[in-house]
Amino acid sequence: xxxxxxxxxxxxxxxxxxxxxxxxxxxxxxxxxxxxxxxxxxxxxxxxxxxxxxxxxxxxxxxxxxxxxxxxxxxxxxxxxxxxxxxxxxxxxxxxxxxxxxxxxxxxxxxxxxxxxxxxxxxxxxxxxxxxxxxxxxxxxxxxxxxxxxxxx
Amino acid sequence: xxxxxxxxxxxxxxxxxxxxxxxxxxxxxxxxxxxxxxxxxxxxxxxxxxxxxxxxxxxxxxxxxxxxxxxxxxxxxxxxxxxxxxxxxxxxxxxxxxxxxxxxxxxxxxxxxxxxxxxxxxxxxxxxxxxxxxxxxxxxxxxxxxxxxxxxx
Amino acid sequence: xxxxxxxxxxxxxxxxxxxxxxxxxxxxxxxxxxxxxxxxxxxxxxxxxxxxxxxxxxxxxxxxxxxxxxxxxxxxxxxxxxxxxxxxxxxxxxxxxxxxxxxxxxxxxxxxxxxxxxxxxxxxxxxxxxxxxxxxxxxxxxxxxxxxxxxxx
Numbered sequence: 001x002x003x004x005x006x007x008x009x010x011x012x013x014x015x016x017x018x019x020x021x022x023x024x025x026x027x028x029x030x031x032x033x034x035x036x037x038x039x040x041x042x043x044x045x046x047x048x049x050x051x052x053x054x055x056x057x058x059x060x061x062x063x064x065x066x067x068x069x070x071x072x073x074x075x076x077x078x079x080x081x082x083x084x085x086x087x088x089x090x091x092x093x094x095x096x097x098x099x100x101x102x103x104x105x106x107x108x109x110x111x112x113x114x115x116x117x118x119x120x121x122x123x124x125x126x127x128x129x130x131x132x133x134x135x136x137x138x139x140x141x142x143x144x145x146x147x148x149x150x151x152x153x
Numbered sequence: 154x155x156x157x158x159x160x161x162x163x164x165x166x167x168x169x170x171x172x173x174x175x176x177x178x179x180x181x182x183x184x185x186x187x188x189x190x191x192x193x194x195x196x197x198x199x200x201x202x203x204x205x206x207x208x209x210x211x212x213x214x215x216x217x218x219x220x221x222x223x224x225x226x227x228x229x230x231x232x233x234x235x236x237x238x239x240x241x242x243x244x245x246x247x248x249x250x251x252x253x254x255x256x257x258x259x260x261x262x263x264x265x266x267x268x269x270x271x272x273x274x275x276x277x278x279x280x281x282x283x284x285x286x287x288x289x290x291x292x293x294x295x296x297x298x299x300x301x302x303x304x305x306x
Numbered sequence: 307x308x309x310x311x312x313x314x315x316x317x318x319x320x321x322x323x324x325x326x327x328x329x330x331x332x333x334x335x336x337x338x339x340x341x342x343x344x345x346x347x348x349x350x351x352x353x354x355x356x357x358x359x360x361x362x363x364x365x366x367x368x369x370x371x372x373x374x375x376x377x378x379x380x381x382x383x384x385x386x387x388x389x390x391x392x393x394x395x396x397x398x399x400x401x402x403x404x405x406x407x408x409x410x411x412x413x414x415x416x417x418x419x420x421x422x423x424x425x426x427x428x429x430x431x432x433x434x435x436x437x438x439x440x441x442x443x444x445x446x447x448x449x450x451x452x453x454x455x456x457x458x459x
Contacts, residue, residue, distance in 0.1 A: 014384060018398065018417065021417075043303040072415040073398070074383075076382055092170065108303075111171065138301050139300040142299065143299050147444070147449070148445075149441065150412075150442045197456045229381055231316075245320075245327070245380065264328070287327055287457075290453055290456060291454050292454075293452035
């Protein structure tokens with residue numbers, strides 16, 4: 001068992017998720033291979049969102065998770081398999097998107113199916129990421145009239 | 154410190170939880186010893202649910218978490234102690250059960266107390282699992298009239 | 307990569323969080339150095355809460371998270387860097403505080419920024435902990451009139 005690679009891949013995923021939730025888009029780009037592909041199950045858009053290439057992935061996130069949209073991603077229960085310079089990872093995801101201005105909360109869970117690749121520089125990057133939803137719902141914050149943000153807005 | 158066993162046990166728990174949330178009951182059976190015992194603190198039923206034997210555990214889940222019931226289990230903060238071919242594990246759990254047809258959401262947190270055993274084949278399995286609730290509540294989705302599922306139903 | 311130290315620090319954090327959520331204040335004291343500092347971003351109080359010294363941290367928690375207040379802390383995505391007998395750790399946090407008697411739910415997410423120190427006895431302890439909130443909101447449980455606790459009260 002390649003324990004060091006396991007740590008490197010867990011840390012790569014941690015960085016990926018932190019960059020999304022803190023909107024660190026320049027650093028976010030560093031986690032992907034140039035030819036990376038993302039396939040997010042996005043039922044709220046009525047489809048699977050397919051993004052080809054690092055620039056498309058980063059550009060999409062930069063545009064669609066900009067200021068005014070709060071996201072939190074909790075990834076747990078990794079199942080990582082390493083095969084030379086490639087590896088796969090399954091993760092449980094629990095996520096929320098909150099758009100205070102639109103009074104909207106999107107809440108859900110999913111399983112990620114990732115592929116990682118080790119570059120010539122020895123660093124692991126995300127070659128493919130995608131998730132399949134267990135559930136997702138949208139609800140208006142107006143259903144909870146007492147709700148008051150104390151941070152994030 | 155036996156780092157490889159730590160990884161094996163974390164992965165065993167990940168597989169256990171993934172099989173529950175994806176309803177993979179045949180694979181779920183593989184995580185348990187034949188004589189496994191489960192004791193779930195299930196206040197919504199007014200008692201601790203005690204299941205003796207792998208078949209009883211799997212049968213209960215298959216029956217009670219069937220199609221139409223969404224579950225998500227986020228386990229974090231493992232504290233694992235290994236003693237030869239046995240090990241114990243404490244995990245923090247954050248879980249939800251959603252039953253759209255009954256308009257019901259059950260939400261809670263708990264701490265798992267698990268016992269794991271290494272078999273003659275070298276594989277770790279769950280010999281005992283159980284959890285004690287920090288809290289649990291039930292709420293009707295009718296309290297959030299705007300709530301609309303976009304996946305999972 | 308010092309894999310054993312990584313495990314020790316993850317376990318230290320797990321113990322810290324379990325002690326908070328189970329209100330094990332005597333054991334909670336053991337995770338800190340005597341000169342530990344905590345800086346929690348606590349917008350609900352309108353400020354960053356700064357606590358200097360192990361006794362101040364433990365005393366604050368003992369007083370403010372006593373019986374009648376339910377807390378759950380889910381920490382994920384650690385990014386730990388070790389430098390000799392010191393280490394830093396970033397963690398994603400998803401937390402809730404529920405105060406049934408006040409009919410109050412406080413929900414939020416944050417990123418922890420911790421510093422750990424290895425003592426002369428070889429044990430790692432928290433020298434500094436703090437978090438910055440991604441978001442936080444308060445909501446009255448009266449907005450969900452059907453909500454009924456089945457555990458934790």
